[in-house]
Ligand SMILES: Nc1ncnc2c1ncn2[C@@H]1O[C@H](COP(=O)(O)OP(=O)(O)OP(=O)(O)O)[C@@H](O)[C@H]1O
């Protein structure tokens with residue numbers, strides 16, 4: 001599915017400090033509906049911070065972020081409105097351990113969207129099927145493997161029927177044999193036309209799925225390009241050095 | 250050289266070595282596993298062999314079970330004077346609550362037992378509803394019913410309340426008030442709003458820094474000084490307020506420990522889904538925090554239950570107070586009266602506290618997230 005022209009996320013001149021530390025420096029990024037962005041970069045380069053600014057888990061101090069037409073500032077109502085439209089998947093899954101898989105998926109639809117319980121249940125089952133684990137619905141997260149937990153986390157986010165999905169290193173905490181099952185689910189999701197921003201070290205996934213690969217270093221976007229051009233003919237020296245390091249290991 | 254290996258038969262399962270199973274195995278493993286362990290076990294066994302027969306002798310064999318006055322207990326070689334407990338039993342339970350109205354107290358006791366019993370049944374489905382009822386409606390309904398003055402029930406002034414009734418009223422008020430107040434104070438202490446945080450810290454540290462006895466004294470002696478003339482607050486009510494504030498400060502610290510143990514990622518996941526602050530707290534964070542600190546919460550309840558005996562200091566007669574005040578009854582003077590009274594009180598307290606402790610263990614097992 002080709003990306004349309006409609007802007008879903010518009011980040012302009014974004015700055016973020018942690019105390020004195022300048023974590024994001026003048027970041028500008030536009031994401032169109034249906035576009036798949038993969039963000040790569042060395043550890044500490046600000047990848048997580050950037051995507052966490054999009055749903056305001058981190059608050060920025062300078063610059064503009066507009067998501068789905070809503071400009072983000074201090075206003076908590078606006079922030080919550082944006083969060084309803086933006087799903088997020090974390091490295092550590094962050095499932096709610098005191099609830100079953102089904103309850104994890106129903107929580108936000110019931111409390112945030114005030115959906116009827118039967119509808120929320122149907123919605124949850126639909127997305128648990130989409131991530132291929134409907135049979136685990138009544139288990140607790142602690143009874144599942146890492147790969148299964150992460151797929152539940154994806155289903156939980158999808159149950160809010162978001163316009164955008166953010167992934168922060170979704171496979172980094174997984175044992176190697178479970179990485180593929182999560183990447184498969186993400187690839188399927190990309191095929192449905194979901195707008196996605198994915199921070200990952202899985203370069204194969206980036207090459208296959210991304211419309212654009214963004215390279216960050218020291219809080220800046222150094223280079224952004226279609227995956228073919230990005231991997232085969234990187235422009236910046238820092239990108240070249242980074243890619244050389246990754247592919248030599 | 251050929252070092253290939255292929256197993257052609259499977260090993261059959263064997264029973265474990267004999268000595269680790271059965272009674273003998275258990276004894277060997279747990280009591281006599283080493284010389285040091287054997288010595289300690291032996292010494293304790295000897296002590297029990299010496300103690301238990303004497304206890305049985307005093308409490309049952311030589312005990313006096315009934316009688317009209319202390320004379321029956323003044324005979325030589327008499328053991329426990331249960332006749333004293335027997336004769337004063339109503340007073341120990343109800344204090345000076347009028348006998349004709351005892352049924353009201355009994356109804357409350359039954360409601361209490363009836364409300365707590367189903368919580369111990371693992372399969373009972375409406376547990377949350379019952380807990381909610383016991384924490385909200387029950388305390389107020391009980392207070393109205395005990396006090397009377399409405400619905401055709403004559404009023405019974407709180408200065409007539411006493412015995413186990415007062416013990417339970419004070420303890421349950423402390424327990425019921427300390428949970429919600431403790432939750433709010435713990436949240437306040439972790440709040441981003443400085444005013445709220447400072448208030449919570451000051452409140453908690455103030456109440457934790459002074460002994461309950463002092464709190465009760467202040468409530469009964471100093472509070473009236475600050476109230477305008479003519480305004481009086483019931484003595485029991487003052488003690489109840491003191492106990493409630495005191496115990497909520499302790500509860501707040503226990504709950505704060507639980508809040509700290511909930512990973513930051515849980516807040517983030519909930520907020521990222523669009524849940525509001527309060528939804529995040531009550532749906533995601535608090536249920537986990539409370540489960541983590543169930544042992545601490547029950548510990549606080551048990552401590553509070555035993556601390557209720559301090560209300561004696563301000564002239565309220567709880568179970569211990571009533572029993573003690575009867576030691577001076579000349580009609581029941583005997584060498585065994587006081588001992589028997591104290592053992593009776595200890596037994597009642599032990600039953601309540603031990604039940605709470607066992608209940609907490611069963612809840613802990615049930616809610617351990619079924620992990621791994
Ligand atoms: N809450 C915080 N307080 C202070 N500094 C922070 C905080 N969060 C992140 N940082 C710093 O900001 C920088 C960017 O962090 P970020 O987590 O965005 O990096 P990243 O690119 O996601 O790295 P990684 O690949 O290791 O996840 C790092 O130097 C980090 O130490």
Ligand SMILES: [Mg+2]
Pocket residue numbers: 047048049168169
């Ligand atoms: Mg990161």
